[in-house]
Amino acid sequence: MKQNLFKTLPVAFAALLIGGSVQAQDQAGTNSNQLTSWSIGVNAGVLTPTSPLGGKNDFSNNKSSLGYGLYIKKQFTPYFSLRLDGVRGKLKGDNTEKWKSGLPNVSPVSAFETDLSYSGSLNAVVNLFNIDMFNKNSALQLYASGGAGLAGYKVKTAVGGAGLKDYAGDKTISELIIPVGLGAKVKLSEKINLDLGWTVNFVDGDNLDGFYRGQNDKYSYAYGGLEFALGKGKQLAWHNPVALTYDEALQAKQTANALKGDLDAQKAENARLRSEMNDLLKDTDGDGVADKLDKCPGTPSGTVVDGSGCPLKTPAPVVQEKVIITEADRKVVDEAIRNLEFDLGKATIRSKSYATLNRVAALLVEKNFSLKLAGHTDNTGSMALNLRLSKARAESVKAYLVSQGANASRIEATGYGPNQPIATNKTAAGRQKNRRVEFTLY
Template identity: 55%
Template sequence: MNRTILWKAACALLTTAPALSHAQNQPSSTMSTTYSPPPMFNGLKDYKTWSVGVNGGLLAPVAATGGSNDFTKWKASGGYGAYVKYQLLHCFALRADYVGGKLRADNSKNLGNGMPPVSPYKSFETNLNWTASLNAVFNITTVNWLFRQNFVQLYASVGGGIAGYKPKLTRKDGTTFPYKEYDKSIQELIIPVGAGLKFRLSEYINLDLGYTMYYTDGDNLDGYPHGVNKDKFSYGYAGLEFAIGKKGKRQLQWHNPAKQLYREVQYQKAILASSLDSAQQINARLTAEVDKLTKDSDGDGVSDYFDKCPGTPPNTKVDGAGCPLPVPEKIEEKVVITEEDNRIVKEAIQNLEFDFAKATIKPSSYPALDRVADLLKRKHLNLKLSGHTDNVGNKERNLALSRERAEAVKAYLVSQGANPTKIEAVGYGMSQPIASNNTAAGRQRNRRVEFYIF
């Protein structure tokens, strides 16, 4: 299938989802080998991409969304416009627009409460000398998606630009004066947002019906800066669009990628269908050969074709020939704890000292602990650390301190390379004294961390 089909599919999803659904429900008769190949999409060079348009319509100082201006009754006035457009994709184009005309409104209409508006002005008239904007135009949907060339499309546009205009105000006494004393146009940023319908009359001419709202970046359009809302205006128009290009080329914007894609898919399906019978015969022969090579009656992972030891019991590990592998004899290593090991542990207990009322190990205890860590690594021994305190102080605090000291010893041994999973650290507080807490010597003996290796 041609690689350009993927490119066309992007626009197809945007312009029409029904086309794909329709393609899935076509009768099987379309898969005949006599299905004629459709013309392929070969890029923009085969289509007209440039066009110019002229239009005329009505301008109003209001917009369908966003409210009204600072006068109570707006009046429609004549407007005119033109544009140049370049079609980049079936569904997307860039368009440079120009619009001019007049905008008018007055205060002849009462407010919603029946009261006349409170305003020093009777009416305004603004000469919209020009608007220049660059817009992105999106072909939202096509109407006749059953055909390769459409004739009706719905589009939307959004962009940005500049408007130049001159407002004139009329006071209640009938005197008219310019909004600005100097005779220069006010220039403001505009954001045009629009939509429309387009009809293809021929390969060169389209009928364009549209409506565009212009949002200005200021409150000067009616010459009456009043309130926090910015002014806006709209343009409803009808016009003609003229496609530019060589005779015989079609307009890209009317090309229906969904229908083109559908026809190309059907053509490829027809080609595949013509060779289906022979492919099925080849597949049947290959399937028989594969079954012969892959059949494994005893389920040992080696096919019967290569299995030299058929009938192997389930879950038996076998070699490449299907014969059982020898089972290695498991040898358990017996760990013997020697007197030297006990001496190393005892020495670590005797030399273990902490800062007063803290779980901080004094550096003088490190050498003995280093020898314990080396012992644990060499012989893979297990170690239980039991922390104890005397009865001086709070019971809960003593329990926590005993646990923290046991954990501190474990942390140090682990930092020296001991396996943390083989070391258990617990705290018993003052619950297991080994001497009387009534004497200083007894309390000293009770403040301890015991080591048990196994």
């Protein structure tokens, strides 16, 4: 069974490589801020054939020896990774010291030396926490690890005062190990980490020190080393999604504040337009001529005035005659309608419309026609605003015609807002057609 497990380790390593490659391709395709998830580490430290986690020791004097190792790691999330570890070194011990219990030493083996030819294990590593949750790349983290693997070793033992001899000939003993560890990492730079750790390896056997007592052996490895991140981008292990979520919330708040500022600015602009329209339509004396065009403000109520707002010296004669409107007359009006333009969102007539309006005014004076002006808008904006704007534009045309000599009493100006569309308001072209002032001669 141990040989089968040993054979499966390369398969597990290959699966780790393939899975990591697929995930890296997926991250590269979906995340512009790519994070690197592969790393390698080298370390060195102290190997001892004992553990403080329970059990009895086989020798009274367990010595510390040099150990060294390396690993390759794949980080799947900021908190979880798989690590393939390899460790080599020597384990030594003897019975030169008295047992702390005071019992006599009954072991036939006086000393041992184990050459740890290889130790390979696949470990799950869990980052317990980062020190600063509001720092996207913390500088210190603690982790715990656990896994399974194989250890291959050769043992030499000494009996009495004799020298060390092979315990099992030249045969390498292979046994299952269960490593459990704790560690801490310090980020030295964007690609290099200081790695400090301690691992206890539980051996599925009692051959590690050449003395069989019926209980499984164990050994510890305390180490320090460096970890090197591979590839481009920052290390996924130091990536803090909680901090990023916090930053995104701050950014969303800033965006909301900016949108509120735009809304307030638009409200202020609407208030300014309403004020301008109210000023344009204001008729204090009620004579039908706006204050801005009234040259004789304060005329008594009921006084007949001319186009400039001044009282007529003689009442205009009432002429009862048949009104005949020719095609030429209609052509003058139609041309004025086509050329009529206002400033955006205002009732101010653009100067390019004056020439055709002048011809309409001359026509009204010459033939004493009556004219109905009907202002219309699209459905953009509020109903109240559109009604005021349509009325203001019709009144503006009336005021201009009166300023050119037309009789104010023969011109009627009405605003209908968006209530009488001639095209759909769902398209820009339709809304353009609906924004109009209609002229009706009679």
